[in-house]
Amino acid sequence: MEEKTNATPTNFIREIIDDDLKTGKHTKIHTRFPPEPNGYLHIGHAKSICLNFGIARDYSGLCNLRFDDTNPEKEDVEYVDSIQEDVKWLGFDWDDRMYYASDYFQKLYEFAVQMIKDGNAYVDSSTAQELKDMRGTPTEPGMFSPFRNRSADENLRLFNEMKEGKYEDGTHVLRAKIDMASPNMHMRDPVVYRIKKATHHNTGDEWCIYPMYDYAHPISDWMEGITHSLCTLEFEVHRPLYDWFLEALNLKNRPRQIEFARLNLTYTVMSKRKLLELVQEGYVSGWDDPRMPTICGLRRRGYTPESIRNFADRVGVAKRDALTDVALLEHSVREDLNKTALRMMAVLKPLKVVITNYPDDLVEELETINNPEDETKGYRKIPFSKELFIEEEDFQETPHKKFHRLSPGKEVRLKSAYIIKCEEVIKNADGDIIELRCTYDPETKSGSGSPRSVKGTIHWVSARHALKAEVRLYERLFIDEDPAGHDDKDFREFINPDSLQILNGCLIEPALANGKAGDKYQFIRNGYFCVDPLSTEKLLVFNRTVALKESFTKAVEKK
RNA sequence: UCCCCUUUAGUGUAACGGUUAGCACAUAACUCUCUGAAAGUUACGGUCGUGGUUCGAAUCCACGAAGGGGAACCA
Numbered sequence: 166m167e168e169k170t171n172a173t174p175t176n177f178i179r180e181i182i183d184d185d186l187k188t189g190k191h192t193k194i195h196t197r198f199p200p201e202p203n204g205y206l207h208i209g210h211a212k213s214i215c216l217n218f219g220i221a222r223d224y225s226g227l228c229n230l231r232f233d234d235t236n237p238e239k240e241d242v243e244y245v246d247s248i249q250e251d252v253k254w255l256g257f258d259w260d261d262r263m264y265y266a267s268d269y270f271q272k273l274y275e276f277a278v279q280m281i282k283d284g285n286a287y288v289d290s291s292t293a294q295e296l297k298d299m300r301g302t303p304t305e306p307g308m309f310s311p312f313r314n315r316s317a318d319e320n321l322r323l324f325n326e327m328k329e330g331k332y333e334d335g336t337h338v339l340r341a342k343i344d345m346a347s348p349n350m351h352m353r354d355p356v357v358y359r360i361k362k363a364t365h366h367n368t369g370d371e372w373c374i375y376p377m378y379d380y381a382h383p384i385s386d387w388m389e390g391i392t393h394s395l396c397t398l399e400f401e402v403h404r405p406l407y408d409w410f411l412e413a414l415n416l417k418n419r420p421r422q423i424e425f426a427r428l429n430l431t432y433t434v435m436s437k438r439k440l441l442e443l444v445q446e447g448y449v450s451g452w453d454d455p456r457m458p459t460i461c462g463l464r465r466r467g468y469t470p471e472s473i474r475n476f477a478d479r480v481g482v483a484k485r486d487a488l489t490d491v492a493l494l495e496h497s498v499r500e501d502l503n504k505t506a507l508r509m510m511a512v513l514k515p516l517k518v519v520i521t522n523y524p525d526d527l528v529e530e531l532e533t534i535n536n537p538e539d540e541t542k543g544y545r546k547i548p549f550s551k552e553l554f555i556e557e558e559d560f561q562e563t564p565h566k567k568f569h570r571l572s573p574g575k576e577v578r579l580k581s582a583y584i585i586k587c588e589e590v591i592k593n594a595d596g597d598i599i600e601l602r603c604t605y606d607p608e609t610k611s612g613s614g615s616p617r618s619v620k621g622t623i624h625w626v627s628a629r630h631a632l633k634a635e636v637r638l639y640e641r642l643f644i645d646e647d648p649a650g651h652d653d654k655d656f657r658e659f660i661n662p663d664s665l666q667i668l669n670g671c672l673i674e675p676a677l678a679n680g681k682a683g684d685k686y687q688f689i690r691n692g693y694f695c696v697d698p699l700s701t702e703k704l705l706v707f708n709r710t711v712a713l714k715e716s717f718t719k720a721v722e723k724k
Numbered sequence: 725u726c727c728c729c730u731u732u733a734g735u736g737u738a739a740c741g742g743u744u745a746g747c748a749c750a751u752a753a754c755u756c757u758c759u760g761a762a763a764g765u766u767a768c769g770g771u772c773g774u775g776g777u778u779c780g781a782a783u784c785c786a787c788g789a790a791g792g793g794g795a796a797c798c799a
Contacts, residue, residue: 174737174747201799236798293797300795304726307795338797348727350795359797378799402728402794424729426792431735437799479748481737483730486792490735493749503762538762569760578758611758622758690759716752717760 194226215477467695467710
């Protein structure tokens with residue numbers, strides 16, 4: 166369990182850490198995963214979680230979970246709960262180091278007072294619009310606010326009054342005094358505190374002034390003893406500010422911010438706003454819809470934590486914007502499930518087969534292996550009888566030349582059972598095939614050592630013993646590789662109308678009767694499936710996690 | 725328009741001045757198979773461009789191009 170054969174590949178961040186360890190800059194590595202509790206975590210967060218917690222694990226360091234909750238209007242406990250659940254589910258543990266940026270509000274306030282005393286911050290009483298107007302543009306420097314030279318005493322008094330709730334939202338802000346002419350807009354006297362008379366999910370009504378991210382983040386990192394503060398590329402231009410606050414407050418043992426490219430996956434969207442729109446506008450059933458790239462969606466879809474961690478390792482970490490092929494994610498689950506999932510017989514689109522020469526009332530209990538990749542998973546019995554169901558598409562009346570399943574006069578092996586031969590095709594008045602009449606060769610029972618072999622082997626269920634089930638097949642949610650990547654088109658235009666297909670008449674082998682939510686199986690020759698949380702004894706519901714790779718249909722389709 | 729970042733096969737990533745530029749996924753072919761899966765073998769295919777430095781450049785420099793980010797009292 167401990168030693169991994171497939172070690173996490175190195176990356177530029179690990180190289181920086183190696184170097185910091187070598188030079189003695191640090192002796193212990195400390196990272197953090199700092200989500201804002203304003204939405205559900207998705208696969209992109211999983212990358213960050215695996216990076217931060219993975220580094221802590223590999224360097225015998227620590228990784229904190231910290232809720233970056235400096236904006237009460239957007240945050241909610243619903244999200245802090247789901248985030249904890251998802252991080253744990255992914256297999257990571259923050260021990261007792263779960264923090265909130267809001268835990269630091271008092272300290273943050275004191276540091277702000279210090280900055281005012283040092284002449285590094287001032288209260289600005291301009292309106293938001295005036296602030297915007299004075300900021301200038303990327304090509305033109307900003308202008309000094311008329312409030313920029315208020316005395317420290319006046320600033321202190323005003324800032325305290327802001328805190329005491331004397332002023333309304335938007336009437337004053339605290340600003341860092343930096344450089345209104347900086348080519349980096351973030352350095353043009355950024356807002357440090359704003360007034361928000363809102364109830365905070367953690368601190369309630371204790372505060373009515375809230376620190377901005379740019380200010381709270383470096384200090385929170387510093388207070389937790391973070392050595393490497395990893396974030397995504399869009400914060401690159403914030404780094405000078407991050408460093409500026411640490412410098413202005415003369416803090417020692419400073420954390421270092423390092424940016425990496427966020428994860429993008431083909432055929433999906435990753436922004437919280439877009440995911441929210443998919444939920445709110447009813448394109449999906451909720452945050453945990455199995456088509457969603459959210460952690461809870463992937464979990465419900467049947468993805469395993471192991472497969473997501475392996476995926477994150479394979480994706481790697483770098484600084485260039487990338488669009489990762491979702492096939493890599495799918496490969497990661499297949500790889501994991503192939504080793505762990507029990508094989509089961511399940512017929513999604515049933516076609517009746519009657520074995521005419523099989524005794525009417527005989528039921529044989531045939532033995533089959535649970536997972537050929539893992540002998541220790543053992544064997545089980547499957548009932549076999551005269552009337553069976555096979556997969557509709559495993560029969561072709563006029564077979565394609567390379568088709569080697571069942572067709573008139575041809576033979577096929579029923580997995581773990583017998584070789585059968587199709588003798589007669591029964592059709593209804595409309596000409597639809599409704600039944601196949603076959604004969605079986607009693608000498609070919611599985612495990613009997615029969616020398617006969619046929620090209621095809623198909624799965625089946627016994628009509629009398631099969632259970633009914635609902636099976637949900639999922640396709641990609643979007644028909645475009647990069648639905649959010651078109652300036653001229655809304656991502657909704659690329660929604661795949663056929664991303665969900667519900668099959669109602671599926672028939673599954675009786676061993677599947679007591680599957681519990683989340684149980685994972687391979688339905689032989691069909692794919693990997695898991696029991697949906699909404700599944701009941703009365704109505705078994707399965708989600709297809711991912712189909713098996715299928716070279717035959719692909720080859721045929723190409724012709 | 726100004727600032728910052730990035731650029732290696734179809735995709736993702738490695739190589740840190742000296743390797744036939746590696747690995748994974750994808751794709752294709754074959755072998756095997758009581759899953760047309762898995763497994764195994766093979767194939768395919770790459771350093772953004774132009775100059776320069778150097779005995780030697782994916783790697784260093786310059787210029788250019790392309791992509792991304794940046795002007796919330798969001799994170």
